[in-house]
Amino acid sequence: MNCFKHGPAPAVGLCKTCFRAVCPECAVDVGNGLACKGACEAKVLELNEMWDRSAKIYGIGAYKSRMPSTGVLLWLLLSLVMWGTAAVSxxxxxxxxxxxxxxxxxxxxxxxxxYWSSRRTGLKC
Ligand SMILES: [Zn+2]
Ligand SMILES: [Zn+2]
Incomplete structure (x- = not known):
């Protein structure tokens, strides 16, 4: 496999964004892979940041949150609304x-x- 820019130069890996082969001269190490210098570099860094942010939002991996699951929150909200309605009348x-x-x-x-079943199974739904 050769570099997509410099035909004869042997490639060291694939760009994370465009999946083209890049040689050491064209590749930039972005931490979790390679990217084309200049062209894809910024995009990969952006993507990494986005992934990091969504991992925080959805509580994936290292960001696994201690928040109760969506189902619990939904039922909590519904019962609060109903108790509220009853209290108001x-x-x-x-x-x-x-x-x-x-x-x-x-x-x-x-x-x-x-709540009980989510505590028991540890499932987030
Ligand atoms: Zn690229
Ligand atoms: Zn190259």
Missing amino acids: YFLKDEIDTASIVTAVIFTIALGLV
């Missing part, structure tokens, strides 16, 4: 909103189940 309208309370209880039970 109790305190403001002075009536007991049975439907909201029953829904709130069901959502809270669901929250407990989801």
Whole structure:
């Protein structure tokens, strides 16, 4: 395999971005691979930064977060909304909103189940 720019020069590896063979003269070590000097170098660094950032957001690898899973948060939100609705009709309208309370209880039970199973399996969904 020869360098895509300098025909006879033997390549040392492939660029991470364009996958062309590069010789030591054209290649830049970007930490986790090679890139074409100038052309792909900036792009690879950008990509690395993006990957790093999304790893932080999604809690992948080293950035694995201690946050509860999305399912737990969803049920927590739903039950809070239902308890809120029940409280509002109790305190403001002075009536007991049975439907909201029953829904709130069901959502809270669901929250407990989801939380328990996510703790048990350690799965993030
Ligand atoms: Zn390249
Ligand atoms: Zn070259």
